[in-house]
Amino acid sequence: MRWTTSRVFCIAALSLIFLGGIYLLMLPSESEGASGIETPAAEADAETDANSSEGPEKVLKIATPNVIKSESLIGDYYLGIFAHLSNFPLMQMSEDGKIVGRLADHYEVSEDHREWTFYIRDDLYWSDGVKVTPEDVQFSMLYYGEKNPSGRWINETLESSSVSDTDNSVTFKFNKPYTRIDLEFTTYNILPAHVWESIENPMEYSSKGPYVGCGPYYIESVDLNTARLIFRKNPYWKGKKCAFDKVEVDWYASEDAACLALEKGEADTYYKYASSYPYANIERLEKTGDFNFVEKDSAGMCYLGITLNEAPRSDLQFREALAYAINYEELMQLDTLGYGSVPNRGLVPPGMEYYKPTEKCTYDPEKAREILKKAGYEDRNGNGIVENKNGKDILLELMILPGYERDAELLQEYFRAVGIDIEIENVDQNTYMDRKDTSRYELVFSRTTPWGMLMHSGLGTGYFDSRRYGYIEDPAFTGLCDQILNTTDSETLRSCSYSLQDYYAEELPVIPVYWKKVVTPYNKRFEGWHYNNLDGIYTLDTFLDLHEV
């Protein structure tokens, strides 16, 4: 057989016709497009739909790279985060970084900080029509304490709990003073006791939905095969009316695919927990003309951690030299493409409560060399690397996770330029966690998350206090952490927080490398976006205020 041009052309044309036929067969029909999922709340829904949507169903679509891996409401990390919309936590963060009520209206705390009373809102109803009660809150917290590994601290510290139906409150009594319960309770979704009490092991319970919720929406379905989580309007919601009948969260395992889908108009906004829309894709998205952006200072940041257990790292002068050797502007520009800023030595970014402006980090390699020389670190053998006080070349190991190679190489270059040799250790996540939590490293380049910045005594102390996951043993530092942990008085908190930032700035146990912004795109057709440092744009206010322009 000879492959003449006409024969090749004919075969190609036939193949195209064949493939086109298959494609037409595969296209979903109109009837397939509408989901036929029936839910227990369907009757109530029908009623609501009749009232709210005479026209086509209004759907808000959110694209996210946060992949839900299991249909377990309590067990899956990201499903738990998204479920804040349907199963309110007791508390939430406000736009100005304060902890305010969500399911709770307000709270009281005893003088010894052991007894916390939360007054529950009396206008909340579960999506099956049952009223939300303080018993639900008590049940949920005891449930988490007993069954959820990351909630075991509740079981460890909770002495007793009681409810009062007269003032719709629930009281938790702890076996030690606890000043940050309001913050801790921003993460635990409250469950309907009448549904969950029959489930022996909630961690093992998974369902494709619906899950009974008490927010403006409840979870109608979660389907790992479509990679989609669907919220439907709670027919018993008495609060402000929402503009959308349905909220669809579409997750994409690849960030690139999520960005393409957003650009194509498959979603109205993009949400990644504790992160920004990829900076490199912002310009491309801007060019479509369809999107605006919420741009806010992030509570998360990048830093260089320095364990202080051995010389020369334990020497403040040496750490000063390290701080002056870093070209902050270059690193920030490279990593954030300008959506960041050179940090202050006080570590804490401006978006956080009790932020104190401290001295700006500056790049001055000449000064770094001078400081090293004055402190006795000199290059006596002329090989370009300074020697420590024992006469050996200084070589430090810099531990990083995959993804930070470029930053590590630049840091290596900066430090070598002032005479400090660096060996980069690129380790996997498991090794990283293991070594970081036990402080078995010399230097680490890493990032903080907003929640991480708030944990322990806040202001990043959870990362650095040796009694948690850190390496700072200095009583001056741990004492400040304890003072913060022992008070709920805002003036004392302010003064201690300021002192803590001064400590970071003066002692440099950690060098902030850059602060960054969280940029969240949204379709111009919608207005009413709100933002807080913990949840980004995924806040209750956003869902209540969002409307079509």
Add this chain to the structure above:
Amino acid sequence: MSEMVKKTLRYAASFFLIVTLNFAFPRLMPGDPVKNLIGEDVYVSEAVMEELRAEMGLNRPLYEQFTAYIGDLLRFDLGYSYHLHSPVAEVLRERIGWTLLFVGVSVLMGAVLGTLLGAYAGWKPETKVNRLVCCGFIALSCTPPYFLALLCLDIFAFELGLFPFKGFYDVPTPGSVMYHMFLPVTVMALFSASRNFLIMRGSVIQEKGQLYALYARAKGLYNISILFRHVIKNASLPIITLLALDFGFLFSGALFTEIVFSLNGMGTLIYDAIIGKDYPVLQGSFLVIALAVLLANMLADLLYAVADPRVRRPT
């Protein structure tokens, strides 16, 4: 002892070794499964960590953990996933079905396409069309899978809007599944075909120079008959080996394709289990893969005998 019994014993020994390695390898990885479970930004006391370790059976000596693991296996119990909060057998059952569907179809399509085109290209390597096809397949086999998958997504889903971005379906109907599977299956079939094409082409080029091919031509057989009745049979032995190896790939899924198209398959399951140190999922997945590879090798042994009379001839 008959050959069959010897082979069975050999496979049984391999299976036991695999089971032992399945137990050992995840535990050799650095890190602590309990810390992974708790998460990076959550602090719990050492007492709670110990309590959790005890609940997961990780505080017991390794030999006790091993005997418990073997005991569970004998009861067909693959354990319970720390992270997915589900019995491993259930997780695997769901994932294997979908993975078989999209990777299995891709491997089969790749095998047919690659073998036939490779055979023809090897038979007439000098023609322009075959040279062009060969260049195309070399380029494909050199392209990183993630890049090719993303390129296809960009062109066919983003630019042309012909296919969806993610998932196995929108609604669980055959049409919707086919619509969603088209791009991932095409990408993987092309990869599979490129490997098979290159091996088959080389194999046919070698075989067509053998005396039996010359003899067939001397008998007056047409080219097409020589290729498809004689040469392809002998040239397909390396393809059978490759297909047997691909069975492992079949169950371990295609990580990159799954990530780009957000598919809930075996590849991401294993990847997440490695990251999260989810021992039961790792053990269960590797066991299934090992069983599949053993089975495929047994089938390959049988197919060798069918394809090559020298194999079934007693020595």
